Structure formats: structure tokens, C-alpha cells
Amino acid sequence: MMALASRARRKSSSRQARLSRQAADRLGRAVVYLLLVGTSVCFLIPLFWLVTSALKPTDEIFVFPQVWIPHPAEWGNFARALTTLPFGRFAFNTLVIAGLTTLGNVFASAMVAYGFARFRFPGRRVLFLVMLATLMVPGQILLVPQFILFYKLGWINSFAPLTVPAFFGSAFYIFLIRQFFMGIPSELTDAAYIDGANEWAIFVRIYLPLSKPALTAVAVFSFQGAWNDFLAPLIYLNSQKLYTLQLGLSEFQGIFHTQWNLIMAASTVIMLPMVVIFFLAQRYFIQGILMTGVQG
Amino acid sequence: MASLHPAGRTTPTARPRRKRASLAAQRQRLFYWLISPWIFGFLAFVLGPMVFSAYLSLTRWNLLNRPAFIGLGNYQAMLRDPLFWQSLKVTTVYALISVPLTMAFGLFLAVLLNQKVRGLSLFRTIFYLPSVISGVAVAEVFMWVFNPQFGVLNVFLSYLGLHGPGWIASPNWALPALILMSLFGVGAPMIIFLAGLQNVPPALMEAASLDGASNWRRFWTVVIPLLTPTILFNLVLSIINQFQVFTQAYVMTQGGPLNSTLFYVYYLFDNAFQYLNFGYAAAMAWVLFFIVLSLTVIVLASSGRWVFYQGGE
Numbered sequence: 001m002m003a004l005a006s007r008a009r010r011k012s013s014s015r016q017a018r019l020s021r022q023a024a025d026r027l028g029r030a031v032v033y034l035l036l037v038g039t040s041v042c043f044l045i046p047l048f049w050l051v052t053s054a055l056k057p058t059d060e061i062f063v064f065p066q067v068w069i070p071h072p073a074e075w076g077n078f079a080r081a082l083t084t085l086p087f088g089r090f091a092f093n094t095l096v097i098a099g100l101t102t103l104g105n106v107f108a109s110a111m112v113a114y115g116f117a118r119f120r121f122p123g124r125r126v127l128f129l130v131m132l133a134t135l136m137v138p139g140q141i142l143l144v145p146q147f148i149l150f151y152k153l154g155w156i157n158s159f160a161p162l163t164v165p166a167f168f169g170s171a172f173y174i175f176l177i178r179q180f181f182m183g184i185p186s187e188l189t190d191a192a193y194i195d196g197a198n199e200w201a202i203f204v205r206i207y208l209p210l211s212k213p214a215l216t217a218v219a220v221f222s223f224q225g226a227w228n229d230f231l232a233p234l235i236y237l238n239s240q241k242l243y244t245l246q247l248g249l250s251e252f253q254g255i256f257h258t259q260w261n262l263i264m265a266a267s268t269v270i271m272l273p274m275v276v277i278f279f280l281a282q283r284y285f286i287q288g289i290l291m292t293g294v295q296g
Numbered sequence: 297m298a299s300l301h302p303a304g305r306t307t308p309t310a311r312p313r314r315k316r317a318s319l320a321a322q323r324q325r326l327f328y329w330l331i332s333p334w335i336f337g338f339l340a341f342v343l344g345p346m347v348f349s350a351y352l353s354l355t356r357w358n359l360l361n362r363p364a365f366i367g368l369g370n371y372q373a374m375l376r377d378p379l380f381w382q383s384l385k386v387t388t389v390y391a392l393i394s395v396p397l398t399m400a401f402g403l404f405l406a407v408l409l410n411q412k413v414r415g416l417s418l419f420r421t422i423f424y425l426p427s428v429i430s431g432v433a434v435a436e437v438f439m440w441v442f443n444p445q446f447g448v449l450n451v452f453l454s455y456l457g458l459h460g461p462g463w464i465a466s467p468n469w470a471l472p473a474l475i476l477m478s479l480f481g482v483g484a485p486m487i488i489f490l491a492g493l494q495n496v497p498p499a500l501m502e503a504a505s506l507d508g509a510s511n512w513r514r515f516w517t518v519v520i521p522l523l524t525p526t527i528l529f530n531l532v533l534s535i536i537n538q539f540q541v542f543t544q545a546y547v548m549t550q551g552g553p554l555n556s557t558l559f560y561v562y563y564l565f566d567n568a569f570q571y572l573n574f575g576y577a578a579a580m581a582w583v584l585f586f587i588v589l590s591l592t593v594i595v596l597a598s599s600g601r602w603v604f605y606q607g608g609e
Contacts, residue, residue, distance in 0.1 A: 007343075028411075028511075029411070029413075032408050032411045032413060033413065035408055036405075036413065036419050037407070039405065039423070040419060040422045040423070043422050043423060043425070043426065043480065044422060045448060046426075046437055046438065046448070046480075047425070047437075047544075049437070049438045049440070049441060049448040050440075053440060062445075062446055063446075063448065064445070065451075066400050066446065066448075066451045089306040108333045108334070108337075111330055111331075111333065112333055112334040114329060114330055115327050115328075115330030118322060119324075119326070119327035121324050121327055121424045126529070127331065127335075128340070131334065131338070134338065134342050136533060136536075136589070136592070137342060137346065137585070138539075138540060138581075138584065138585055138588060140540065140542065140561055140564060140581045140584055140585075140586050141315065141345075141346060141349060141581045141582065141584075142341070142342065142345050142346070142349070143347045143564070143565075143568065143570050143577075143581065144349060144352065144574055144577050144578045144581060145344075145345035145346070145349040145352060145578070146341065146345050146566070147569075148341075148348070148352075148359070148574070149341075149344070149348075151359065162486065165337060165341050167431050168332065168334060168336055168337025169333050169334045169337060169338075171334075174334060183434065199323075199326055210437075216473065224428065226429050227431070228429070228431035229429055229431070229540050230432055230542070230543045230546070230547075231543070231565070234546075235569060237401045245428050246431050246432040246433075247432075249432045249433060249436065250432050250546075250547055253432075253436060253547070256537070256600065260440050260443075260446075263440070264436070264437070264440060267432075267433040267436045267437055269434075270427040270431075270432075270433045271433045271434075274428050274429045275425070275428065275429060277428075278421075278424075278425065278428040279421075285422075285424070285428070286424075286487055289484050289487050289488060290488065290491050
């Protein structure tokens with residue numbers, strides 16, 4: 001009897017403990033969601049502010065108390081903003097620069113990465129280390145001498161300084177693709193080798209198709225980098241007809257410095273393609289960040 | 297090839313060896329051919345410019361006449377240049393605050409996301425989104441967010457009964473505003489931390505709970521030590537990045553008001569492309585390089601004391 005009663009008591013107390021632990025868990029999860037949602041709101045407010053400001057009529061920009069939802073939504077802001085300066089031209093220029101940069105980076109870097117991943121020679125290790133060391137060289141060191149180099153080559157005020165270097169590969173992307181190549185099982189290539197495939201065929205028919213995730217990551221990073229770059233176009237492009245979107249936006253702000261609805265409209269349009277690419281290729285962005293991060 | 301080595305025909309046993317040797321030579325040639333773009337790019341766009349820049353830093357040159365050799369003159373001028381010291385101060389303060397702040401915030405978000413939450417990918421998307429759209433457009437948005445009278449930040453502060461400061465229009469608040477803005481770049485460190493957290497072996501966590509460790513204690517004694525390699529990686533990366541701020545300074549503040557946001561790279565850019573002091577700008581770039589390099593070396597050298605590798609290396 002006694003034993004039974006004490007066991008029953010113990011059972012109920014353990015049930016109580018379990019219940020209180022469940023309650024604590026539930027409370028903990030509620031706090032986690034609260035923090036996540038709160039931070040998300042903080043992150044989304046600037047974007048919300050951007051889009052609503054872009055749609056505000058001019059008389060609703062500078063009023064107090066602040067108007068949250070523009071009434072009426074002034075869709076004409078977009079047309080006005082984008083026709084004041086030749087933004088179509090800027091978009092075309094940006095696409096050409098970003099497209100060429102991406103093309104060059106993907107192909108040249110993949111080729112060099114293949115060399116570093118597949119061949120073993122006495123000098124290879126040293127060369128690979130030299131390449132990794134260049135990752136540490138900050139862009140500012142190269143800013144002035146590269147400008148002078150391109151000036152002497154007569155490349156100032158052309159797309160060449162912004163695109164040509166990409167066709168020689170970039171240390172960061174070479175490293176990223178090489179890490180991926182190292183994971184491709186040698187059985188696959190041995191079989192192809194026995195079947196008489198040469199190195200070029202192995203590269204093009206086996207390595208490239210198997211490395212789509214890494215190559216896509218390089219492509220999105222390099223496109224994004226070129227799209228958002230400001231300093232290099234600022235230095236190398238002088239005439240307005242060659243401007244990129246970022247330069248155009250900076251000039252636009254100089255002209256309309258207080259017309260925030262128009263500036264926000266132009267900003268929205270310039271950001272939009274990146275947002276779309278991010279939603280389409282999010283997986284590759286994250287994979288790319290991780291492939292470089294894991295090595296740290 | 298074969299015609300160059302007629303002797304190869306004399307002994308039958310030498311043939312396969314030579315054939316193998318020539319295959320190796322062929323593969324070596326192929327290797328160098330494959331990596332040749334990088335070698336050329338390295339010489340032409342990295343090593344060559346670096347050597348030239350080292351020389352340039354010892355000259356006075358405005359691109360129009362011949363470079364005049366002045367020895368260490370540029371470096372001495374830097375010591376006497378109050379704007380140089382101001383730019384160094386601004387950049388150092390910015391980095392000293394925003395590096396730890398961004399890292400702590402990134403780790404905090406990663407820990408939240410690691411609690412097996414629903415909608416993980418949605419939250420991750422929201423937190424990473426600002427990193428995707430960097431550049432002038434983001435700078436414009438934040439200029440408007442920080443607008444003293446009509447910006448959304450001060451409107452919210454006024455709801456709380458607070459009178460918000462002038463932010464980027466105020467010499468005291470411009471740098472804090474840009475530090476606050478740097479928190480929106482938390483996406484990449486957060487994703488790297490999240491991956492690090494997901495690599496913590498569940499068995500270790502269970503063992504710690506069986507030993508009666510609370511969540512808080514488990515976090516500090518199990519998770520953080522296992523995460524130290526990731527912390528080291530993020531730390532080095534963000535030190536390098538935060539010393540290179542340019543776009544915000546150029547678009548939002550032009551280094552002002554009263555040089556309160558005169559970032560190092562912005563001042564360097566001004567020296568090169570506004571005042572055409574190419575020698576001085578090159579010298580400034582080398583000083584920056586050595587500052588960032590020594591910080592990185594210090595962090596890496598200290599890492600033996602606090603970084604713990606699971607493999608036991």
C-alpha cells in the first residue's frame with residue numbers, strides 16, 4: 001500500500017515536472033518567435049518605407065504626422081524618375097558590364113580551378129598559396145596603380161577596366177570552384193580516362209556539369225558584385241552615356257536631392273533585379289557563402 | 297616531339313619510360329596552360345600594380361608630369377596631416393564598434409534560427425535580403441530613413457515620446473548612424489554561424505543535459521567552444537570588410553558633417569581622384585594594408601589560445 005502510494009505520488013510529481021518543463025519550453029519558443037518577428041519587422045521597415053515613399057505624391061513626403069500609406073498611390077513617380085535621366089541606357093550598360101564580368105569570372109576561374117584541382121606538380125603548391133595570399137590584398141592597394149595602368153592603356157572611360165580583368169579569373173572564385181572540384185570522385189574521371197577521353201573532355205563533360213551549384217554560386221556573386229559596384233565605375237567611367245545604374249542613381253540624387261519620392265522610386269527599380277535573382281537563386285547564395293565559410 | 301629524340305629508338309626498354317616521361321611533360325604543359333589566365337592576371341593586375349604602387353608611394357605625382365622621387369616624404373606628411381589622423385580615427389572607431397556588434401548580432405540571430413523554428417527559410421531570407429541589395433540604392437534608402445524631420449526612424453522615436461537626433465546631419469550622430477546601418481549587413485556572418493551551429497554534434501548537447509547543464513550553461517561551455525573556428529573566420533572577414541567602407545561615406549555624408557564620417561578609403565579616394573595626389577594616396581593605401589594585415593596577424597596569432605578545433609589539430 002505504502003509503496004503504491006509513494007509511487008503514485010512520484011508519478012504525479014514527475015508529471016508535474018514534465019508539465020512545467022513543457023510550459024517553460026513553450027514560453028521559450030514564444031520568446032524565440034517574438035524576437036525573430038521583432039527583428040524581421042526592423043529589417044522590413046526600411047524596405048516598406050522605401051516602397052511607400054516611392055509611391056507618395058510630393059505633398060505627402062514632407063508632412064507631419066507622417067503618411068504611411070500613400071493616397072493616392074502616385075505610380076507616375078516611377079515614370080518621372082526613370083525618364084529624367086536615361087536609366088534605360090544605364091540599365092543596358094550595367095547589364096553588359098555585369099554579364100561580361102560574370103562570363104569571364106565563371107569560365108576563367110573554372111579553368112584555373114581545374115588546373116589546381118587535377119594536376120600535381122612541384123610548383124603547384126607554391127602557386128596555390130600565392131593565389132590564396134592575393135585574397136588578403138585589399139582592393140585599395142590596387143586602386144591607384146590599376147587606375148594608372150588602365151590610363152596608360154587608354155582604357156579610361158570604357159568598360160574595359162571593369163570587365164577585362166574578370167577574364168583572367170579571380171582568386172576568390174578559383175578557390176571556391178577548386179574546393180568543389182576536389183570533391184568530385186576520381187572513379188568518374190578514371191573511367192572516362194580509360195575510355196580515351198582527354199583532359200579537356202573530362203573538364204567540359206564531367207567537371208563542369210557536375211559543378212553546376214558552385215558555378216551558379218560564382219555567377220550570382222559576380223553578377224551581384226558588378227551590379228552593386230560603385231567605386232570602380234565611379235573612377236573609370238566619365239561620360240554619362242557609359243554610366244551604370246549605381247552611378248546614374250548617385251547623379252540623380254545630386255539633381256533631385258530632396259525629392260525623396262522620386263529618389264526612392266529610382267532606388268526601388270534598381271534594387272528589384274537583385275531581389276528577384278536572390279529569390280530565384282537563394283540556395284546558391286547560401287551555398288556559396290558556406291563553401292567559403294567552411295574553410296575558415 | 298619524337299623527331300627530336302631519334303635516340304629513343306635504339307633500346308626497346310627505353311621506349312615506354314620515355315613515353316611516360318613525355319606524358320608527364322605534356323600534363324605539366326597542360327597544367328600551366330590551364331592556369332595561365334590566373335598567372336597573367338596575377339602579374340598584370342596584382343603583383344605589377346603592387347610593386348608599382350610601392351614605388352609610387354615614394355613619389356609626388358599628379359599623372360601629368362613625371363613622378364618626383366621624395367623618399368619617405370609622403371609617409372612623413374601623413375604624420376602631420378590632421379585629416380589623415382581623423383580618417384584613421386573614424387575608421388577605427390567604426391570598425392571597433394561595428395565588428396563585435398555585427399558578430400554578436402549575427403550569432404544571436406543564428407542561435408534563434410537554430411531552435412528548429414518554423415519558417416526558417418523565410419526569416420533567413422529577410423535577414424539576408426539587405427546584403428543582396430548593397431550599393432548606392434541602400435545608401436539612398438538609409439539617407440531617407442535617417443532624415444531628421446521626416447525619416448521613419450525619428451517618426452518612430454517620436455511615437456515613443458523621444459526627440460530623435462539629427463543622425464547623418466549631426467557631427468555627433470553621423471558615425472553612430474552608419475554603425476547602426478552596418479547591422480543590416482549581418483546576413484553573411486549569420487549564415488556562416490548557422491552552419492557552424494548545425495555542426496555541433498547533438499550527442500555532446502545530450503551528454504551535457506544529462507549532466508544537468510542548463511541551456512545557458514550548455515551554450516557557453518559546449519556551443520561557443522565548438523563555434524570558435526567559425527568566430528575566427530567571421531572576425532577576420534569582418535575586420536577586412538569594415539576597414540574598406542566607401543559608398544556610404546561618398547553617397548550619404550561626403551565625409552561630413554565636420555569630417556565626422558571621413559572614412560579612410562574615402563579620404564584616400566579624395567587624395568587620388570580629387571586632388572590628384574597619387575603618391576600620397578598610394579602611401580595611404582600601404583599604411584591601411586599594414587594596419588589590416590597586423591590586425592589579422594594578431595587575431596590569427598592569438599587564435600591558438602581561444603580557438604578549439606574538433607579534430608584536435
